[in-house]
Amino acid sequence: IYHLWFSPLAKFPGPKLAASTLLYEFYYEVICSGQYTRRIEKMHEQYGPIVRISPYEVHIKDADFCVEAFSPVKKLDKYGWWYRVFGGPGATVSTEHHDVHRSRRATFKNLLSPVAVRGFVPTILEKVKQAGLIMSHHAQMGRPINMSNLYRCIAADTVSAYALPASLNLLDSEDLGEEFQSGLRLFFEAATTMRFLGFLQPLMMMMPDIIFKRLLSDPAKSLIKLIRTIQRPSDMEKSRSCLIECIKTNKYREQGDFRERLLQEAEQFIVAGTETTGYALSVTTFYILQNADIQKKLRQELVDAQISLNEDDLDITVLQNLPYLSAIITEGLRFAHGVGSRLPRVNKTGDVQYRQWRIPAGVPVSMTSRLHHEDPQLFPEPLTFRPDRWLQPDSKQLRKYLSPFGLGSRICPGMHLAFSEIYIAIAYIFTHFNVENNGTTKEDLISVHDLGAPFPKRDSKGLQVTLQLR
Numbered sequence: 001i002y003h004l005w006f007s008p009l010a011k012f013p014g015p016k017l018a019a020s021t022l023l024y025e026f027y028y029e030v031i032c033s034g035q036y037t038r039r040i041e042k043m044h045e046q047y048g049p050i051v052r053i054s055p056y057e058v059h060i061k062d063a064d065f066c067v068e069a070f071s072p073v074k075k076l077d078k079y080g081w082w083y084r085v086f087g088g089p090g091a092t093v094s095t096e097h098h099d100v101h102r103s104r105r106a107t108f109k110n111l112l113s114p115v116a117v118r119g120f121v122p123t124i125l126e127k128v129k130q131a132g133l134i135m136s137h138h139a140q141m142g143r144p145i146n147m148s149n150l151y152r153c154i155a156a157d158t159v160s161a162y163a164l165p166a167s168l169n170l171l172d173s174e175d176l177g178e179e180f181q182s183g184l185r186l187f188f189e190a191a192t193t194m195r196f197l198g199f200l201q202p203l204m205m206m207m208p209d210i211i212f213k214r215l216l217s218d219p220a221k222s223l224i225k226l227i228r229t230i231q232r233p234s235d236m237e238k239s240r241s242c243l244i245e246c247i248k249t250n251k252y253r254e255q256g257d258f259r260e261r262l263l264q265e266a267e268q269f270i271v272a273g274t275e276t277t278g279y280a281l282s283v284t285t286f287y288i289l290q291n292a293d294i295q296k297k298l299r300q301e302l303v304d305a306q307i308s309l310n311e312d313d314l315d316i317t318v319l320q321n322l323p324y325l326s327a328i329i330t331e332g333l334r335f336a337h338g339v340g341s342r343l344p345r346v347n348k349t350g351d352v353q354y355r356q357w358r359i360p361a362g363v364p365v366s367m368t369s370r371l372h373h374e375d376p377q378l379f380p381e382p383l384t385f386r387p388d389r390w391l392q393p394d395s396k397q398l399r400k401y402l403s404p405f406g407l408g409s410r411i412c413p414g415m416h417l418a419f420s421e422i423y424i425a426i427a428y429i430f431t432h433f434n435v436e437n438n439g440t441t442k443e444d445l446i447s448v449h450d451l452g453a454p455f456p457k458r459d460s461k462g463l464q465v466t467l468q469l470r
């Protein structure tokens, strides 16, 4: 009764059931597995650009407003209830308060800068070439390959080698990271459930180690082992400037357990940098393969540019200046929003005004990038993959509405690394192989379950392709 009649949000449009209990969201998120984003989309169709989606939160679908409201100059908190399940209390991604977040994020500002990423290009190329050998082997055997898994392996091996002194080496695994992928999906499913059943967390912490270990998949165990072993002092000394050093030596060093913070930040890097980048690569490749003309133009540009894809002299800026490749990658990111669900923020410093609606300070306000990316007013024929839309005189204006990496002060810090991986992998693969789709449909790739990260239908075989060496 309070939520429906007396709450300061009582006058906001939206379904009465959603306004009165969190069980409404629980049903769509947990019972139906990641369906609330789609439900919110429907609510906007019915109620307009602002809807109350829970007893405590409103969601806005208005790209111009969101760009402004999520601007980096605004001091916004993350919505603790939503984010606490994505990492421990020491992880930057789940840090609630703006000021604490600022100092935590400063810890690895230099680590992920464009200059630092440029220094890492030879390692990225090495990983892509390793994947190229696996592809060549499949080409010779005449066997199709699951590119979704291969891309995820490249992403996991790259981000782990970047953040830690050792790589996860999933490209060496026999199942090409298949088990790792199931583990990641399980992680996101469990996180979605725990958001609502947080009261069970203390019980889980009491679970004996032996039972906990049995529940983990082998790759999850290797990830934990990898992070644990690199905490030995000898590894710390010999490590190049990576996450360990950043946390240990930075001036914002926090009180508390260094190892625990390292574990949480490292996990966050690997989870945040694997599914997202792998998904962007799969979706972009899928759409290139759907259209012979796009593929032809891309190859022509790569051939004309005569780029050397060797570790010693690859200049990534040359790749990044290729207009058609860049347009393809930008359009790919419009489809492959790494975080499919909403991004809620809390402004504690003052009320938020949206049109005639005054949202009281402290109320979580969320937005969803996909809803902007698929808005026909902003992107005509939004469900058609059209790199050309990024090559028009006015396409700079359009970029404002593209937010695959989020917005504001919490925008993805790993985007330079992600861009480098995507540019190198797409350029390398389409230079060295003829690639053909082997029966993959859109339904095998599009996000059906938004669990923080987007996941396709459960029985999807990923992007299956056949290859021929060029």
Ligand code: HEM
Pocket: 092, 093, 094, 105, 112, 159, 268, 269, 272, 273, 274, 276, 277, 280, 336, 337, 338, 339, 343, 403, 404, 405, 406, 407, 409, 410, 411, 412, 413, 414, 415, 417, 418
């Ligand atoms: C195509 C690839 C990627 C996409 C689309 C992507 C997308 C995003 C988005 C949308 C957010 C904001 C989440 C929010 O506001 O709640 C985010 C945050 C984050 N991402 Fe990425 N990401 C990608 C790759 C990476 C990589 C490679 C890394 C690691 C090097 C990384 C590390 C992070 C971290 C640490 C955060 C939390 C930032 C903070 O809260 O300050 N991401 N990412």
